[in-house]
Amino acid sequence: MFKLSKISYSRYLNRRFHSIRDQISEYCWKQLQTITSLPIVHHEGYVCPLPSNHRFQMMKFHHLYNILIRDGVISKEKQVIEPEQISEKLCCSVHNNEYVTKFFNGLTDATEQRRTGFKWSSGLVSRVRYETGGTLLAAKLCRERGLACSTGGGTHHAFPEYGSGFCLINDLAVTAQNLLDTGLVSKVLIVDLDVHQGDGTAFIFQNCPEVYTLSFHCQNNFPLKKQKSDLDIGLEHNTTDEEYMRILSDYLPAVIDHTQPDIILYDAGVDPHEKDQLGKLKLTDEGLYERDMYVLKSAICRGIPIATVIGGGYDNVMDLSARHTIIHRVATQVWNNYL
Numbered sequence: 001m002f003k004l005s006k007i008s009y010s011r012y013l014n015r016r017f018h019s020i021r022d023q024i025s026e027y028c029w030k031q032l033q034t035i036t037s038l039p040i041v042h043h044e045g046y047v048c049p050l051p052s053n054h055r056f057q058m059m060k061f062h063h064l065y066n067i068l069i070r071d072g073v074i075s076k077e078k079q080v081i082e083p084e085q086i087s088e089k090l091c092c093s094v095h096n097n098e099y100v101t102k103f104f105n106g107l108t109d110a111t112e113q114r115r116t117g118f119k120w121s122s123g124l125v126s127r128v129r130y131e132t133g134g135t136l137l138a139a140k141l142c143r144e145r146g147l148a149c150s151t152g153g154g155t156h157h158a159f160p161e162y163g164s165g166f167c168l169i170n171d172l173a174v175t176a177q178n179l180l181d182t183g184l185v186s187k188v189l190i191v192d193l194d195v196h197q198g199d200g201t202a203f204i205f206q207n208c209p210e211v212y213t214l215s216f217h218c219q220n221n222f223p224l225k226k227q228k229s230d231l232d233i234g235l236e237h238n239t240t241d242e243e244y245m246r247i248l249s250d251y252l253p254a255v256i257d258h259t260q261p262d263i264i265l266y267d268a269g270v271d272p273h274e275k276d277q278l279g280k281l282k283l284t285d286e287g288l289y290e291r292d293m294y295v296l297k298s299a300i301c302r303g304i305p306i307a308t309v310i311g312g313g314y315d316n317v318m319d320l321s322a323r324h325t326i327i328h329r330v331a332t333q334v335w336n337n338y339l
Helices: 006-016 026-032 060-070 097-104 110-116 122-145 171-181 199-204 241-259 285-300 317-324 326-338
Strands: 147-150 188-192 211-218 231-235 263-267 306-309
Touching: 026 122, 060 317, 097 122, 122 147, 122 171, 122 263, 122 306, 147 326, 171 188, 171 199, 171 211, 171 263, 171 306, 188 241, 199 211, 211 241, 231 241, 241 285, 263 285, 285 306, 285 326, 317 326
Parallel strands: 147 306, 188 211, 188 263, 211 231, 263 306
Antiparallel strands: none
16 A cells, blocks of 8 residues: 655655745745755744643643654754744634634633633733644645644634634634635645544534545543534544554545545544543554554555644643654654655
8 A cells, every 4th residue: 555655756746736935924935945854843832831730731842842852853953944823814714703803812701711721811822823823834834845744733622613622723724724715725634533523623614525524533532512524433442552543444545535635634632542641542652653654654655745733632741742752753754765
């Protein structure tokens, strides 16, 4: 299945796609000229202050980046590109104007804030804008280079009119819609392997044939009320590496071949891990590595550009941060072998 050579893939990509020069800012374009390897989208602004006992491990974005640098997986000078903050206008392409205006300007009430899991702050708004901008930039970069990874993203529980489950603006949805609106693509496949269903994304695109949503998730887990993705695969508690990969290989190639997407957006959540505090599945580090490798090679071998985001995960911050680097390690291997 995975037999496309490095040279043939590059020729295929160059023949199929055009430059993104007019689709990114001058600031990002200048940065891109120094990127000679796998593009990694990262910004210090992915982090904002939270209470010390907060369930969401905000510092994971810093730690996973530092681990990648420390271990020599990525080079700051040759690979890292900073995104710009997403605009209110682009957020409104998939979200209700009133909701976006309230969130950007600190007008959400206490009930709305409790639903998101965050108390509002200007720093939170800034963080969300950088993260969403990072996902969009990674998607545009992967069309230029074949593969790109953000060190954040995957806020798939945000609905058009409200945030939910630590998700304020749906970065995957904003990105997919912008790619369509600007004519960069005509078909998007969102592969969501976070342990929780991408309910917000499914709802947003429920009547949009240009975006196909695929969700692999633990069936008896948050959210209690599931939405209807184009394809939902609800997994049983304690699903192991072997069973997970059997099911993934049964469905993913067929979905890709059926949809023939121009781009794949991949949510590589690590909360299916056996040690995750909220996941309820039994994947190991090796299982996550095999999963990510299978997804990336399934795209690359077909000449389909793919952008990755890190998705969810709940554990002590250093173990979690290291776990989130798996997708970047896999992407580096794929880049070196195929691109």
